[in-house]
Amino acid sequence: MFFNKKKSMNFDYPPYYWHKKSQFEKLPKSESDIIMLGDSITDEGEWTELLGFNVKNRGISGDTIERILHRLNTILESKPKQIFLMIGINDLVNEGKSVTTTLEEYKKILRNFQEETANTKVFIQSVLPVNNKVNLYWQDNNNILKLNSGLKNLAKEFNYEYIDIFSLLVDSENQLDAQYTVDGLHLNGQAYLVWKAVIEKYMIAPKP
Numbered sequence: 001m002f003f004n005k006k007k008s009m010n011f012d013y014p015p016y017y018w019h020k021k022s023q024f025e026k027l028p029k030s031e032s033d034i035i036m037l038g039d040s041i042t043d044e045g046e047w048t049e050l051l052g053f054n055v056k057n058r059g060i061s062g063d064t065i066e067r068i069l070h071r072l073n074t075i076l077e078s079k080p081k082q083i084f085l086m087i088g089i090n091d092l093v094n095e096g097k098s099v100t101t102t103l104e105e106y107k108k109i110l111r112n113f114q115e116e117t118a119n120t121k122v123f124i125q126s127v128l129p130v131n132n133k134v135n136l137y138w139q140d141n142n143n144i145l146k147l148n149s150g151l152k153n154l155a156k157e158f159n160y161e162y163i164d165i166f167s168l169l170v171d172s173e174n175q176l177d178a179q180y181t182v183d184g185l186h187l188n189g190q191a192y193l194v195w196k197a198v199i200e201k202y203m204i205a206p207k208p
Contacts, residue, residue: 013067013070014062016060016061016062017060017062017063017067020060021060021070021071021074024058024071024074024075025074027056029077029078029080030078030080031078031079031080031081032080032081032206033056033078033080033081033082034054034055034056034080034081034082034084034203034204035055035056035058035075035080035082035083035084036055036056036057036058036059036084036086037058037059037068037075037083037084037085037086037087038058038059038063038068038085038086038087038125039059039060039061039062039063039064039086039087039089039090040059040060040061040062040063040186041059041086041089041128041185041186041187042057042058042059042086043057043059043060043061043063044059044061044186044187045057045059045187045192045195046192047196050192050193050196051196051200051203051205052205053205053206054206055203058075062090062094063087063090064087064090064091064094064095065087065088065091065102065105065106065108065109066105068087068109069105069108069109069112072109072112073116076112076113076116076117076120079117079119079120080117080120081120081121081204082120082121082122082123082202082203082204083113083120083121083122083123084123084125084163084199084202085109085122085123085124085125086125086126086127086128086165087106087109087127088102088106088127088147088151089127089128089130089139089144089185091105092139092143092144092147093130093138093139093185099143099146099147099150102147103147103150103151103154106150106151106154107154110122110124110154110158110160113158113160114158121161121204122158122160122161123160123161123162123163123199123202124151124152124154124155124160124161124162124163125163125165125199126148126151126152126162126163126164126165126166126167127144127147127148127151127166128144128165128166128169128176128187129141129144129166129169129170129174129175129176130144130175130176130184130185131175131176131177131178131181131184131185132175132184133175133178133184134178134181134182134183134184135183135184135185138184138185141170141174141175142174144166145166145174148164148166161202163198163199163202165194165195165198168194168195168198169187169191169194169195180194
């Protein structure tokens with residue numbers, strides 16, 4: 001059920017995507033892996049240093065649901081212990097997809113999880129807010145809230161855990177708090193500490 005490779009090769013994915021994908025294919029894999037999967041917001045996190053144990057960063061800047069589907073076999077072939085997924089903002093911002101379409105495509109990832117690695121514990125993380133005062137060209141946070149509501153429902157449908165990060169990073173106007181960002185979308189170090197404090201409660205750290 002993985003994404004059609006021949007079809008996706010026709011899309012203009014940037015060199016960074018192919019280089020990272022190629023590297024992920026060559027790196028060691030284990031059933032004990034804890035994987036952070038997503039786009040640039042995941043990619044920019046120094047997860048092993050933040051959490052104090054080995055967490056594999058499988059984020060690629062610019063990734064969409066389609067791009068993750070195209071590389072999902074590399075993620076799932078080892079039957080990892082845990083996957084923490086955050087994806088969807090680029091589908092809204094860069095691809096201009098509706099919330100409904102984004103959720104329908106998101107389901108394809110979850111179906112692959114269930115069919116290919118049923119024993120992996122999957123955590124669906126909310127898509128994060130943006131700050132449209134810093135940059136007017138991002139996305140309406142109301143759409144992100146609708147997307148997150150749909151993701152919460154998908155978590156119930158697939159019997160996965162939903163983790164709300166959105167509400168911890170917003171200001172009183174439901175914008176990404178300016179103290180956590182420079183460009184209105186990506187996160188600074190303090191924001192990653194907030195994120196880390198939430199997800200570490202769910203992580204099964206390897207025994208020393």
